Amino acid sequence: MSRDHYGLSRVVGEKGVLPQRARTLDPSLPCREAELLIDVESLNIDAASFKQIKDEVGADPTRIAARVREIVLERGKMQNPVTGSGGMLIGRVNQVGAGHPAHGVLQPGDRIATLVSLSLTPLRIDEVKAVHPSIDRVDIRGQAILFATGLYAKLPEDMPDTLALAALDVCGAPALVTRWVRPGMTVAVLGAGKSGALCLAQARRDLKGQGRLLALDISGQALATLKGLELCDATLQVDATRAVEVMEAVSEATQGALCDLVINCASVGNTEMASILSVKDGGTVIFFSMATSFTAAALGAEGVGKDVTMLVGNGYVPGHAQLTLELLRAEPALRRLFETRYV
Template sequence: MTAARSVGLHRVIEPAGVLPQAALRLDPSPAIGPDEVRVRVRRLNLDAASFRQLAQRHGGDGAAVRAEVLGIVAARGKMQNPVTGSGGMLIGTVEEVGPESPLKVLPGDRVATLVSLTLTPLAIADGLRDWDGRSEQVPCDGHAILFARSIVAVLPDDLDPELALAVFDVCGAPALTDRVVRGQAPGPVSVAVLGGAGKSGSLALAAARRAGARTVGVVPTEAERDRLAAAGLADAVALADARDPVAVAAAVTGALGAAATVTVVCVDVPGCEHGAILATADGGTVVFFSMATSFAAAALGAEGLAADVTMLVGNGYVPGHAAFALDLLRAEPAVRRLFEARLGSRLGH
């Protein structure tokens, strides 16, 4: 096995020399190499920023959204929204494992990929006929290829596969939140989570509280405020549009009595960088988990505000992140209820 093969360089069609995530086109041919794994795809989970952009572009027309996703995959050999640059992840069944693959899976295992669809060779065989184009989770028949350095998890037997997929999609957020909170200097730690009623936001709140922090969840609507308050995941719930910097800072300081030690951004719309920075105390940390985040806006905004904050980009991977997130879901009934409410009828509820 070569280093180039292990990261999938041999699957890049164009441009030559870049890694699969940066490629314009990948080769999704089903024949696998000695260190690859082929998965029969059963469901895709589009990331929130990508699905929101597609839905808004087509005015909620599900057929048009479905057609665009099919077009992207056919043209690129992977699912990578050309506007947001993001993708999502998938669940499926392992079909074939190369003899040199280091991945701990066997044919027949039901698995979820913990790497982005933006770097996963993918082919769709059914035209997404069972998807109405109106939800992030996409019933699908096709195949995907995993590399030696891909990350994959066997689906737990005690959870509905769609519920597990929703958790795995955002499992990096709570693990990194836990690490950041526990890494703060001695003394009280407060955490503000923008988008606290969403999937990554609710898990981040649960992780922060477990790590001993005082928490506030910031949400944009009264309905989400009431839902999060009823869940009891945060010490306080504040109402503010995450794109309004002054409103966000006022909401956080009003709830906590001071700026937050750590601010975690879990919203799926652009323009939330400055509010997160303004809501964070000097010497504090901002963690961006949104694929809609602009590096330029964050860096230049912090400079313009003379904000002495550390800014982290959540890359979706922390060792043990999948198990950590599943443990939170199992241990926190309120988190599970929020996830199940989002999935709704697809879980038979």
């Protein structure tokens, strides 16, 4: 291609390697022909990555900020070297290259959220303004580059930026759920965070009152909130790293039938087998957790002789941003939950 749509020229020292796979990116200016330059305001770091950083350096915001700056300075992007994951950002358009698809669509000053991972986004941090550990967000002053193939969404005018960012961060999850949920299914959602709540809300709509919806999490308080919002039919307080215990709890809740579909939104590792053992033979597991191990899932399913279709949500489904924002608009209780917990 005549233009660098994938950002290959931003990869440092690894010819032919895509930016997400690359160890280091070059975030330097000027903005190139097929790029969009963003003045960044906030980084919404994915849950698995943020948890790993907190576990490594502690919950002190100053130390978290220092670790985030260290990663970005070393790698030219926010890609956690342990989890491999990133997150997304919110900011204001500074410049649109003449060869970028958004040329003539976006104008300088437009507020957008990126819908591709920070793990492939060239980024420079000039200042960390604040860290919000409860919502995995870091407010910064800096600049980022979006390639021609990078997805984005203009921020809606009818909701706060922070609310839109929280939802758009995981908008691929409910959009994929709606492809797989059908009336009459028994569906379990593992994890009561942002993606889990959105998946429950979307699954409930797609079940159309026919079927059963289970919410699983280690936090009784989080489950009580979901139940109070009528986002599920039943809750199971379980430790998803204890696969056999989870299977037994799901079996009891389903009278031994297990689930047609399990959606894993857990933010911790070693939850693959809990998902696999909770689905019936011929069923489906969707992994949205960035802590998922392909090896653990593939060999684990084989090891227990489980006939299960396993899908990895890649964060992109056509129309995913609009679907998720409309879900918040259509579900006042869900919107209140996001406003209370993530804004």
